[in-house]
Amino acid sequence: MAELMNGKRGLIMGVANERSIAWGIAQAMAREGAELAFSYQGEAFGKRVEPLAESLGCDILVDMDVTDDASLDAGFAALWERWDRIDFLVHAVAFSDKAELTGRFINTSRANFKTSLDISCYSFIEIARRTRERMTEGGTMLTLTYGGSNRVTPYYNVMGVAKAALEASVRYLANDLGPEGIRVNAISPGPMKTLAGAAIGGARKTFRHTEANAPLRHNATLEAIGGTAVYLASDYGNCTTGEIVTVDSGFHVLGMPQPDHL
Numbered sequence: 001m002a003e004l005m006n007g008k009r010g011l012i013m014g015v016a017n018e019r020s021i022a023w024g025i026a027q028a029m030a031r032e033g034a035e036l037a038f039s040y041q042g043e044a045f046g047k048r049v050e051p052l053a054e055s056l057g058c059d060i061l062v063d064m065d066v067t068d069d070a071s072l073d074a075g076f077a078a079l080w081e082r083w084d085r086i087d088f089l090v091h092a093v094a095f096s097d098k099a100e101l102t103g104r105f106i107n108t109s110r111a112n113f114k115t116s117l118d119i120s121c122y123s124f125i126e127i128a129r130r131t132r133e134r135m136t137e138g139g140t141m142l143t144l145t146y147g148g149s150n151r152v153t154p155y156y157n158v159m160g161v162a163k164a165a166l167e168a169s170v171r172y173l174a175n176d177l178g179p180e181g182i183r184v185n186a187i188s189p190g191p192m193k194t195l196a197g198a199a200i201g202g203a204r205k206t207f208r209h210t211e212a213n214a215p216l217r218h219n220a221t222l223e224a225i226g227g228t229a230v231y232l233a234s235d236y237g238n239c240t241t242g243e244i245v246t247v248d249s250g251f252h253v254l255g256m257p258q259p260d261h262l
């Protein structure tokens with residue numbers, strides 16, 4: 001059977017370790033024949049990403065801190081030395097001060113509001129602008145969001161606002177870049193056991209609650225998120241843009257918990 005991503009090249013941003021959503025996506029893309037490059041945030045993360053990238057036969061690793069223009073300039077310069085064209089981008093990057101991912105939303109500080117929106121939302125716009133130039137044969141941009149963007153989820157707080165802004169950015173970017181044959185979508189998984197996920201207050205309870213109540217009675221998996229990314233970035237996704245695709249075992253359709261859990 002033909003591999004769905006044969007001949008396509010993509011940059012994967014946001015692998016911190018083997019539990020990262022970006023890693024699940026990278027594995028699925030590689031399985032389907034994609035050629036990959038990885039970006040990481042600073043040397044410490046780089047050391048962890050290197051063996052993972054190697055295991056997929058990939059040797060393009062670039063250091064990119066999305067808050068630092070000089071780091072992005074240098075990272076993209078290094079990437080474009082290896083590739084003159086790119087077909088897809090996976091942006092799986094987010095950050096907020098852990099101290100504000102607990103307690104009340106009303107206590108959000110100006111400083112952490114700016115940082116959270118900058119790293120978790122603005123960076124997608126910035127990276128979209130930088131990769132678009134090399135999507136000369138059209139392409140796909142993917143980011144990761146969470147349902148706390150439009151419904152209150154305990155302790156998600158300012159990240160909910162950042163994800164709402166990110167989802168709106170997906171729609172505006174989709175409209176801007178559509179005429180160039182570039183599609184822009186977000187994947188919205190349910191709670192996952194990752195570094196970023198663990199930073200949110202009550203993460204374990206949220207994980208258990210969705211597992212117990214979602215229509216499918218399980219949480220999302222890295223395999224399912226990876227498969228969804230492949231569908232969106234492959235030619236089968238050719239008529240889908242500006243979309244938020246939910247991968248949460250159906251949890252978002254519920255109005256109430258299951259009767260046994262009321």
Ligand code: NAD
Nearest residue numbers: 014016020021041065066093094144191192194195196197
């Ligand atoms: P993760 O901790 O594995 O990945 C987060 C990544 O963001 C890390 O690789 C980190 O290095 C990167 N990052 C943070 N600040 C950065 C900066 N300044 N420059 C460059 N990179 C930076 O966690 P994850 O859960 O795999 O998160 C990936 C994406 O998925 C995030 O957007 C997150 O909000 C989203 N998401 C997570 C969940 C969940 O429950 N874990 C659910 C839905 C969506």
